[in-house]
Amino acid sequence: xxxxxxxxxxxxxxxxxxxxxxxxxxxxxxxxxxxxxxxxxxxxxxxxxxxxxxxxxxxxxxxxxxxxxxxxxxxxxxxxxxxxxxxxxxxxxxxxxxxxxxxxxxxxxxxxxxxxxxxxxxxxxxxxxxxxxxxxxxxxxxxxxxxxxxxxxxxxxxxxxxxxxxxxxxxxxxxxxxxxxxxxxxxxxxxxxxxxxxxxxxxxxx
Numbered sequence: 001x002x003x004x005x006x007x008x009x010x011x012x013x014x015x016x017x018x019x020x021x022x023x024x025x026x027x028x029x030x031x032x033x034x035x036x037x038x039x040x041x042x043x044x045x046x047x048x049x050x051x052x053x054x055x056x057x058x059x060x061x062x063x064x065x066x067x068x069x070x071x072x073x074x075x076x077x078x079x080x081x082x083x084x085x086x087x088x089x090x091x092x093x094x095x096x097x098x099x100x101x102x103x104x105x106x107x108x109x110x111x112x113x114x115x116x117x118x119x120x121x122x123x124x125x126x127x128x129x130x131x132x133x134x135x136x137x138x139x140x141x142x143x144x145x146x147x148x149x150x151x152x153x154x155x156x157x158x159x160x161x162x163x164x165x166x167x168x169x170x171x172x173x174x175x176x177x178x179x180x181x182x183x184x185x186x187x188x189x190x191x192x193x194x195x196x197x198x199x200x201x202x203x204x205x206x
Contacts (some may be wrong), residue, residue: 026172027186030192033168034095034183037134038194039203040098040162041092042076044127076203077127079162081134082117084146088136088180094187095194104137104146112151125160139170140178187198 004082081098083089104113121132135150137143147166154161167179177183183190 025069027189028193029172030169031190032197033165034190035079035194035197035201037136037162037165038097039076039198039201040079040125040130040134041081041097041101043078044076045175077125077130079131079134080117080121080126081136082150082179083136084138084143085181088138091181091183091187094161094184095191102133104150110149111152114150117154118157120160121159124160131160133159134162134165136166136169136180138179139166139174143179 039136076097076099080102081092081097082102082104085103085105089103102117108116117133124130124132133154135147135154137147137150147163149186151161151163168190179186
C-alpha cells in the first residue's frame with residue numbers, strides 16, 4: 001500500500017472513531033436525562049415489581065416490554081410526566097417509567113386539562129418541593145407549539161414545571177427522531193445507559 005493510500009485509510013478510520021464517539025456521547029446525554037426523569041417519575045413507595053398480567057392489562061399494547069419489565073423498584077417522588085398521546089406513554093413504559101403519565105390528547109380542551117393538572121398535582125411536588133410536573137411534548141414544530149401553550153397556561157396557575165428532558169432530547173436526538181414515541185426504537189440501548197445512571201446517581205428520598 002502506498003503512503004498516500006495509507007494516510008487516507010488512517011484519516012477514514014479516525015473519522016469513523018469520531019462519529020462513534022459522538023454518537024455514544026449523544027446517547028449518554030439522552031439516557032441520563034431520561035434516567036433522571038424516570039427517577040422523579042417513579043412512585044415514592046413502589047410496589048409494582050412485575051408487569052400487569054395479560055388478562056388484566058392486555059398484551060404489548062399496554063407498553064410493558066417482555067422479560068422482567070417493571071422490575072425497577074427504586075423509590076422516586078411520583079412526579080407526573082405529561083406527553084401528547086398514548087404511543088408516547090407506551091414508549092416511556094418501555095423504558096421502565098412506572099409513575100403517573102398524563103396525556104394531552106384525551107378529548108379535553110387545554111383550559112380543562114390545565115385545571116385538572118393543577119387540582120390533582122398542585123404547584124409543587126409534595127415530596128421534595130420541586131417541579132410538580134414534567135412536560136415532554138414532541139420536539140417537532142407541533143410539539144413545540146403545544147409545549148409553549150402548556151407553559152403559558154400552567155405558569156398562570158403558578159405550577160412549577162420541569163422542561164429539561166425535552167430540551168436534552170431535542171438537542172442531542174433530533175437527528176434520529178423528533179417524537180417521544182420514537183424512543184421505542186432505541187429502548188435496548190438507552191436502558192443500558194439509564195440503568196447505569198441509576199447505579200451511579202441513586203435518588204435520595206426522605
